[in-house]
Amino acid sequence: MKNFSIAKSRRLRSTPYTSRIEEQGVTAYTIYNHMLLPAAFGSIENSYHHLKEHVQIWDVAAERQVEISGKDSAELVQLMTCRDLSKSKDGRCYYCPIIDDNAGLINDPVVLRLNENKWWISIADTDVILFAKGLAIGNNFDVKIKEPNVDIFAVQGPKSFMLMEKVFGEKITKLKFFGFDYFDFGGAKHLIAQSGWSKQGGYEIYVENTEAGLKLYDHLFEIGKEFNVKPGCPNLIERIESGLLSHGNDMDNGDNPYECGFDKYINIDNDINFLGKEKLKEIKLQGIKKKLMGVKLDIDKISITGSLDLTDQDSNVIGELRSACYSPHFKKVIGIAMMKKSHWDIDQDLKVKINGDICSGKVCDLPFI
Amino acid sequence: MKNFSIAKSRRLRSTPYTSRIEEQGVTAYTIYNHMLLPAAFGSIENSYHHLKEHVQIWDVAAERQVEISGKDSAELVQLMTCRDLSKSKDGRCYYCPIIDDNAGLINDPVVLRLNENKWWISIADTDVILFAKGLAIGNNFDVKIKEPNVDIFAVQGPKSFMLMEKVFGEKITKLKFFGFDYFDFGGAKHLIAQSGWSKQGGYEIYVENTEAGLKLYDHLFEIGKEFNVKPGCPNLIERIESGLLSHGNDMDNGDNPYECGFDKYINIDNDINFLGKEKLKEIKLQGIKKKLMGVKLDIDKISITGSLDLTDQDSNVIGELRSACYSPHFKKVIGIAMMKKSHWDIDQDLKVKINGDICSGKVCDLPFI
Numbered sequence: 001m002k003n004f005s006i007a008k009s010r011r012l013r014s015t016p017y018t019s020r021i022e023e024q025g026v027t028a029y030t031i032y033n034h035m036l037l038p039a040a041f042g043s044i045e046n047s048y049h050h051l052k053e054h055v056q057i058w059d060v061a062a063e064r065q066v067e068i069s070g071k072d073s074a075e076l077v078q079l080m081t082c083r084d085l086s087k088s089k090d091g092r093c094y095y096c097p098i099i100d101d102n103a104g105l106i107n108d109p110v111v112l113r114l115n116e117n118k119w120w121i122s123i124a125d126t127d128v129i130l131f132a133k134g135l136a137i138g139n140n141f142d143v144k145i146k147e148p149n150v151d152i153f154a155v156q157g158p159k160s161f162m163l164m165e166k167v168f169g170e171k172i173t174k175l176k177f178f179g180f181d182y183f184d185f186g187g188a189k190h191l192i193a194q195s196g197w198s199k200q201g202g203y204e205i206y207v208e209n210t211e212a213g214l215k216l217y218d219h220l221f222e223i224g225k226e227f228n229v230k231p232g233c234p235n236l237i238e239r240i241e242s243g244l245l246s247h248g249n250d251m252d253n254g255d256n257p258y259e260c261g262f263d264k265y266i267n268i269d270n271d272i273n274f275l276g277k278e279k280l281k282e283i284k285l286q287g288i289k290k291k292l293m294g295v296k297l298d299i300d301k302i303s304i305t306g307s308l309d310l311t312d313q314d315s316n317v318i319g320e321l322r323s324a325c326y327s328p329h330f331k332k333v334i335g336i337a338m339m340k341k342s343h344w345d346i347d348q349d350l351k352v353k354i355n356g357d358i359c360s361g362k363v364c365d366l367p368f369i
Numbered sequence: 370m371k372n373f374s375i376a377k378s379r380r381l382r383s384t385p386y387t388s389r390i391e392e393q394g395v396t397a398y399t400i401y402n403h404m405l406l407p408a409a410f411g412s413i414e415n416s417y418h419h420l421k422e423h424v425q426i427w428d429v430a431a432e433r434q435v436e437i438s439g440k441d442s443a444e445l446v447q448l449m450t451c452r453d454l455s456k457s458k459d460g461r462c463y464y465c466p467i468i469d470d471n472a473g474l475i476n477d478p479v480v481l482r483l484n485e486n487k488w489w490i491s492i493a494d495t496d497v498i499l500f501a502k503g504l505a506i507g508n509n510f511d512v513k514i515k516e517p518n519v520d521i522f523a524v525q526g527p528k529s530f531m532l533m534e535k536v537f538g539e540k541i542t543k544l545k546f547f548g549f550d551y552f553d554f555g556g557a558k559h560l561i562a563q564s565g566w567s568k569q570g571g572y573e574i575y576v577e578n579t580e581a582g583l584k585l586y587d588h589l590f591e592i593g594k595e596f597n598v599k600p601g602c603p604n605l606i607e608r609i610e611s612g613l614l615s616h617g618n619d620m621d622n623g624d625n626p627y628e629c630g631f632d633k634y635i636n637i638d639n640d641i642n643f644l645g646k647e648k649l650k651e652i653k654l655q656g657i658k659k660k661l662m663g664v665k666l667d668i669d670k671i672s673i674t675g676s677l678d679l680t681d682q683d684s685n686v687i688g689e690l691r692s693a694c695y696s697p698h699f700k701k702v703i704g705i706a707m708m709k710k711s712h713w714d715i716d717q718d719l720k721v722k723i724n725g726d727i728c729s730g731k732v733c734d735l736p737f738i
């Protein structure tokens with residue numbers, strides 16, 4: 001595929017780490033929440049192998065926070081998600097589909113409960129802050145809504161635990177998955193969660209004090225040499241192999257959470273109040289007609305810039321391929337597709353036309369690994 | 370400045386014209402409303418000269434529409450903007466600042482009144498649809514809100530009038546600035562407005578029938594040879610010289626409409642109901658403390674990727690440069706800056722540090738030309 005430059009401007013905001021990653025060899029960007037998000041440091045496949053063995057530091061400041069605080073904050077956050085947050089605890093992260101009144105997905109953030117009256121919604125790439133403001137104004141809620149000055153960087157990969165222990169001591173290894181706490185470095189306190197956009201393990205550092213965050217960023221590279229630390233970014237191959245969904249790529253406002261396999265994050269059976277609840281009950285009763293599944297294609301490269309139709313032997317459309325990459329693990333192309341109900345059987349044959357050539361493949365379960 | 374590639378994916382949506390502009394020589398993209406927006410076809414300066422003399426066709430499908438229809442649609446649209454729409458007319462476009470309850474700018478769209486109960490909000494780069502949905506749900510409005518299948522392409526430049534007359538006949542030359550009507554081509558009806566992201570004159574074609582739109586796109590290139598038609602895109606130099614503001618670049622949610630010079634689009638003196646009205650009254654009473662102005666710098670190139678501090682002789686910050694380019698007209702760099710009240714005097718001296726070098730310049734009025 002031909003390469004095109006990104007035309008930078010103030011509207012595509014840089015992060016505090018941008019000048020560093022540009023010295024460290026970033027080669028491609030995507031845009032996420034109106035911000036630069038690194039997409040490659042040279043070969044994505046080399047970076048994938050490194051991520052699965054060692055440790056990487058990622059500039060993911062584009063994961064913006066929507067801060068909701070005040071007396072009615074819990075009510076507003078619950079109104080936006082079909083996941084029951086009534087028993088949520090301080091210091092925990094919750095993966096929460098945000099849906100509209102028609103049950104269409106608006107975002108799939110991780111919600112951090114700082115305390116009962118203060119929440120951070122760590123968003124995927126849509127302006128959830130505008131939805132929250134509209135709802136708060138319309139409902140006359142007593143809340144404050146803002147985008148705080150938080151620029152996350154992530155430490156990901158199997159050696160991230162050793163690297164972070166070297167800085168923060170044993171305490172950080174006690175942090176459970178999706179737990180967060182505050183940790184000191186050089187006199188500054190950072191909120192750190194055990195989380196991240198990979199399945200290789202690691203941490204996300206929610207930097208509020210920019211200068212202190214940059215010192216920590218630099219320090220991790222300095223002391224991380226023994227763990228073969230490298231700069232990196234969310235890796236297309238690793239995230240698809242692991243079945244980590246990406247809002248806007250794999251699902252969007254035209255899909256509901258059942259169709260995305262989010263059943264365990266949907267609570268329609270108790271009395272919590274959220275948008276789209278009646279619609280979700282209806283959908284559950286009628287059953288869904290499409291859902292996200294994996295596909296494996298008998299080819300060794302692909303570049304997806306939009307949906308591709310998947311067809312049966314008679315050229316009837318049976319699904320839509322939305323993300324895909326060559327998987328070094330399976331030695332073929334794998335992808336995430338929205339499949340019609342008639343074609344949910346595992347190992348179902350399918351075809352797809354790519355640049356004029358017909359390729360064959362099969363349906364499979366998610367995650368791949 | 371170093372070039373970085375854009376990492377394409379389904380989330381950064383292509384337009385119906387993407388494959389055409391890639392054959393026609395697009396070299397850089399920006400992202401706008403989660404969509405590819407061409408930013409350069411080779412030299413921006415060459416394209417600027419061509420735009421001011423001839424005619425260009427632009428893929429601006431990234432100008433997405435938020436369609437608001439139904440009984441309460443006029444009430445909702447008015448609630449979102451400080452511009453009085455009570456006397457608005459069908460078939461007219463209105464430039465409308467959208468603000469939140471704190472009078473911070475959310476977007477600066479052009480609003481098209483299709484009829485009393487159907488409006489299109491042709492948005493800048495924020496998810497206004499989420500704000501509208503939140504407000505509608507919270508207020509229990511009887512409205513439908515959706516992003517319709519509309520992919521705009523624009524015909525811009527002084528010869529756009531002759532080119533469009535050749536296709537649509539004399540009728541289209543009667544269209545007034547910011548007026549729109551429906552015009553036939555090859556059996557398909559297109560909404561066409563006399564509007565666009567340049568001050569060189571022209572039209573925007575709101576394509577609902579994709580196939581018919583592509584035929585018109587191709588036809589315009591075919592018959593436009595006598596007018597020296599070329600592919601193009603919103604031009605950084607032309608838009609800055611003309612003082613066309615860009616939301617996210619020149620102003621954002623931290624600015625109010627008075628600070629952006631939108632006084633004539635603010636109606637706080639009658640009884641229309643919109644968000645932020647009380648706040649605007651307060652701001653007017655107290656007076657603003659910063660506003661957008663022009664600056665001219667005694668240098669011959671610049672590349673802006675974020676705000677740059679403008680300082681006085683004693684290095685006190687007096688403003689913030691937000692957009693800038695080399696202007697062939699003025700033979701120096703010009704830019705758009707948010708200036709502190711103490712430094713609104715025309716011809717006021719200022720300094721700015723760019724890549725370590727101190728450059729000098731002066732404050733001036735907007736627009737430049």
